[in-house]
Amino acid sequence: MKSEFDLVIVGGGMVGASLVRALVGCGLSVALVEAWPLDSEVQPSYDDRAIALAQGTRVILESIGVWERLAGDAEPIRRIHVSDRGQFGFARLDCRDHDLEALGYVATGHALGQALLRGVGDLPGVTLLCPARLDSFELDDQAARLTLSLDEGERRISARLLVAADGARSMVRAALGIEAREWGYGQSAIISNLTSGAPAPGVAYERFTDAGPMAMLPLSGARYALVWTVADTEVEEVMALDEPQFLARVQERFGNRLGRFQRAGRRSSYPLKLLLAREQVRPRLALIGNAAHAVHPITGQGFNLGIRDVAVLAEVLGDARAAGADIGALETLRAYADWRQRDQQGVALMTDGLVRLFTNPLPPVRLARNLGLLALDLAPPLKQLLSRQFMGLNGRLPRLARGVGLE
Numbered sequence: 001m002k003s004e005f006d007l008v009i010v011g012g013g014m015v016g017a018s019l020v021r022a023l024v025g026c027g028l029s030v031a032l033v034e035a036w037p038l039d040s041e042v043q044p045s046y047d048d049r050a051i052a053l054a055q056g057t058r059v060i061l062e063s064i065g066v067w068e069r070l071a072g073d074a075e076p077i078r079r080i081h082v083s084d085r086g087q088f089g090f091a092r093l094d095c096r097d098h099d100l101e102a103l104g105y106v107a108t109g110h111a112l113g114q115a116l117l118r119g120v121g122d123l124p125g126v127t128l129l130c131p132a133r134l135d136s137f138e139l140d141d142q143a144a145r146l147t148l149s150l151d152e153g154e155r156r157i158s159a160r161l162l163v164a165a166d167g168a169r170s171m172v173r174a175a176l177g178i179e180a181r182e183w184g185y186g187q188s189a190i191i192s193n194l195t196s197g198a199p200a201p202g203v204a205y206e207r208f209t210d211a212g213p214m215a216m217l218p219l220s221g222a223r224y225a226l227v228w229t230v231a232d233t234e235v236e237e238v239m240a241l242d243e244p245q246f247l248a249r250v251q252e253r254f255g256n257r258l259g260r261f262q263r264a265g266r267r268s269s270y271p272l273k274l275l276l277a278r279e280q281v282r283p284r285l286a287l288i289g290n291a292a293h294a295v296h297p298i299t300g301q302g303f304n305l306g307i308r309d310v311a312v313l314a315e316v317l318g319d320a321r322a323a324g325a326d327i328g329a330l331e332t333l334r335a336y337a338d339w340r341q342r343d344q345q346g347v348a349l350m351t352d353g354l355v356r357l358f359t360n361p362l363p364p365v366r367l368a369r370n371l372g373l374l375a376l377d378l379a380p381p382l383k384q385l386l387s388r389q390f391m392g393l394n395g396r397l398p399r400l401a402r403g404v405g406l407e
């Protein structure tokens with residue numbers, strides 16, 4: 001049984017699984033450690049939540065061979081309509097302004113999980129350890145040394161680099177005492193898939209209401225994925241509503257743009273917070289995805305940010321390997337952390353700012369944000385910049401985000 005690897009990824013959620021696929025062909029031996037069985041229907045990383053995939057994410061998924069498996073389950077977003085309930089401001093973003101087929105796509109976490117994980121253990125150079133839980137580890141000059149618990153008992157493995165993709169409550173980050181800037185919003189996201197009476201194919205809506213932002217993302221058929229942010233104090237009450245009461249509440253907040261909502265699927269709620277780890281790398285360690293940063297889903301950026309970590313880390317590690325450098329050396333890993341800093345901080349600040357701006361009930365703030373929305377709608381250069389940010393196409397793009405392979 002192999003016990004030494006070039007790198008070990010802890011966490012086979014969306015981000016860890018994407019990294020495994022991105023590294024295929026780089027000549028590195030990779031172990032993937034995931035606590036949930038791959039075929040589990042209740043794996044929380046791959047639930048019913050709708051994930052808005054930016055155009056830049058589609059390019060990365062194409063480059064790592066995942067898009068062709070997902071495309072049939074991904075609904076295009078061709079236009080985004082942003083408005084403030086009961087106010088005059090609105091803004092529209094349109095893929096035609098960018099000569100693109102879509103601004104982004106929507107897929108469920110479940111469909112994404114299928115596309116990422118099917119056959120992952122058969123990829124060349126990949127050893128899948130699943131279900132397996134990381135119990136403890138240490139980092140020394142030469143290697144990361146891990147103790148795992150599997151159904152058949154304890155197993156020890158080592159690698160030149162440990163990549164922590166173990167989510168927002170990262171055990172690796174906590175065990176190393178890595179601090180994070182972290183605050184809760186006192187809000188939770190309630191999600192449910194709705195059937196609408198008058199669907200608008202290809203149009204996504206972001207509606208700011210006095211009861212919290214509400215996003216409607218187009219799914220196949222006449223269905224929409226609702227992501228509704230509500231105050232923590234109201235979550236219990238909203239989750240307890242029966243289906244007609246819940247639909248009436250959503251209708252009242254969202255309005256009639258999509259006709260009458262007729263059905264609501266299973267509801268889930270997620271407490272929301274912002275988290276940005278103060279250190280992303282140490283010798284023999286890199287944090288990626290939610291282990292490094294978690295953002296409010298107001299603009300659907302979390303996974304999009306995480307997969308950009310993946311594209312950059314894979315490029316840095318592939319280049320280090322080709323140059324005969326140590327993939328776990330701090331110098332190698334700093335190149336990754338420095339490259340990612342601006343994008344991660346920018347998205348964290350932008351989402352945090354939007355949450356504060358659009359949940360502030362003060363009349364002068366409401367007026368200012370509505371004027372801002374109108375200005376945005378009337379100013380093509382500003383709109384272009386914002387659209388490119390949402391599409392994940394701003395800044396220095398790694399090769400996988402430009403559709404260029406790593407080999």
Ligand SMILES: Cc1cc2nc3c(=O)[nH]c(=O)nc-3n(C[C@H](O)[C@H](O)[C@H](O)COP(=O)(O)OP(=O)(O)OC[C@H]3O[C@@H](n4cnc5c(N)ncnc54)[C@H](O)[C@@H]3O)c2cc1C
Pocket residue numbers: 010011012013014015016033034035036044045049050051052053132133134135165166167168171189191227270288289290291297299300301302303304305306
């Ligand atoms: C309501 C909601 C809507 C969202 N909408 C969007 C959207 O539209 N667009 C977007 O881009 N993002 C969106 N996101 C964010 C997105 O879901 C996350 O960014 C993404 O799931 C993070 O993936 P991850 O792999 O980093 O972490 P996770 O999904 O948390 O995965 C971590 C993995 O590590 C495993 N693990 C943890 N500890 C151990 C251990 N000790 N040993 C072994 N395995 C371990 C877990 O089992 C899990 O599989 C949304 C989030 C929410 C809550």
